[in-house]
Amino acid sequence: MTTKRAKVVIIGSGPAGYTAAIYASRANLEPVLFEGFFSGPAGGQLMTTTDVENYPGFPEGISGPLLMEHFRRQSTRFGTILVPDDVVEVDFSSHPYTVRGKNNEYLADCVIISTGATAKRLDIPGTHDGELWQKGVTACAVCDGAMPIFREKDLYVIGGGDSAIEEATFLTKFAKKVYLVHRRDELRASKIMQQRAIEHPKVEILWDTVITCVDGEHVVEKVHLKNVKTGKEELRDAGGVFFAVGHKPNTGFLKGHIDLYDTGYIKVENGTTRTSKELVFACGDAMDHVYRQAITAAGTGCMAAIEAERELAARGIAE
Ligand code: NDP
Numbered sequence: 001m002t003t004k005r006a007k008v009v010i011i012g013s014g015p016a017g018y019t020a021a022i023y024a025s026r027a028n029l030e031p032v033l034f035e036g037f038f039s040g041p042a043g044g045q046l047m048t049t050t051d052v053e054n055y056p057g058f059p060e061g062i063s064g065p066l067l068m069e070h071f072r073r074q075s076t077r078f079g080t081i082l083v084p085d086d087v088v089e090v091d092f093s094s095h096p097y098t099v100r101g102k103n104n105e106y107l108a109d110c111v112i113i114s115t116g117a118t119a120k121r122l123d124i125p126g127t128h129d130g131e132l133w134q135k136g137v138t139a140c141a142v143c144d145g146a147m148p149i150f151r152e153k154d155l156y157v158i159g160g161g162d163s164a165i166e167e168a169t170f171l172t173k174f175a176k177k178v179y180l181v182h183r184r185d186e187l188r189a190s191k192i193m194q195q196r197a198i199e200h201p202k203v204e205i206l207w208d209t210v211i212t213c214v215d216g217e218h219v220v221e222k223v224h225l226k227n228v229k230t231g232k233e234e235l236r237d238a239g240g241v242f243f244a245v246g247h248k249p250n251t252g253f254l255k256g257h258i259d260l261y262d263t264g265y266i267k268v269e270n271g272t273t274r275t276s277k278e279l280v281f282a283c284g285d286a287m288d289h290v291y292r293q294a295i296t297a298a299g300t301g302c303m304a305a306i307e308a309e310r311e312l313a314a315r316g317i318a319e
Helices: 015-026 044-048 064-077 162-171 191-199 294-314
Strands: 003-011 032-034 081-083 087-091 097-101 105-113 117-119 154-158 177-181 203-206 209-215 222-227 233-237 240-243 247-249 280-282
Touching: 003 015, 003 097, 003 294, 015 032, 015 044, 015 064, 015 105, 015 294, 044 064, 044 117, 064 081, 105 294, 154 162, 154 209, 162 177, 162 191, 162 240, 177 209, 191 203, 280 294
Parallel strands: 003 032, 003 105, 032 081, 105 280, 154 177, 154 240, 177 203
Antiparallel strands: 087 097, 097 105, 117 247, 209 222, 222 233
């Protein structure tokens, strides 16, 4: 494997990575972007979303994969070099930094990390790819909740954290009723969020309950519920099942190289994309556990590229 040289290497190909690439390439930094390969399709989480209706600029909505194709094309238009490879290792101990993929290695003056996060899914029969995943089972109410298949239906949100409450209350706009299915008798969510769910007339919390199976011929039609304390089982009509059991940032390969929170999210200096290592920037869902939207990921991708350009210029590496 020959080692190549780059001013900027961007790791990850979601809205954050491609936006960083658009800005960096327009600043003549000739960025190299590792798009991923075995880790999943280039484009990140939006590749598994159907209609994106909240991304500004598309009043009629746009499909997730098509939106990402636009991002991708816009990045190459200004000279971004796309590398279809997964980064397996980085070395930030000496500068220029090493970024090693399975088949490609780069020495980079600056690294932008935009590896995103993966919504956790549970191993429930009926919810897997090829079953009812994306046919009424999803892991993002804000992305998918407004779809017609969920209107005026009984929807089930799994989880007891802030995300679960946020998703459940969001879904009340469309649903007949939203059931929050939580495995314990106490919510993990903050008190203020808990209150929001408890007081909402359209939200009912099913305590000590799990979903054991999801049925439906083409879309979700039924959920099998089980009370984990009493063992009582129940079969109910359902129009949708939403996982809200947390996200996992894709940052395993960074452990020991930059500062991460215990949850794996990348630590950045407040209001910037600067990590604990000089000339290493982080953007998108890999550093943001709060907003996690395509538009905020794109926004922080832009910030990372501008900050990178300024720091490289200050060191005389860029104009
Ligand atoms: P959390 O990790 O806080 O919550 C995950 C929930 O999923 C928990 O209730 C957990 O149950 C449940 N869960 C996990 N695994 C399973 C399983 N195998 N079976 C059934 N249930 C399971 O993740 P969130 O995404 O909710 O929140 C992440 C972070 O983001 C938090 O810090 C949160 O405060 C923040 N956030 C803030 C928001 C806001 O301020 N508006 C909005 C959304 C998130 P259990 O409780 O039993 O462990």
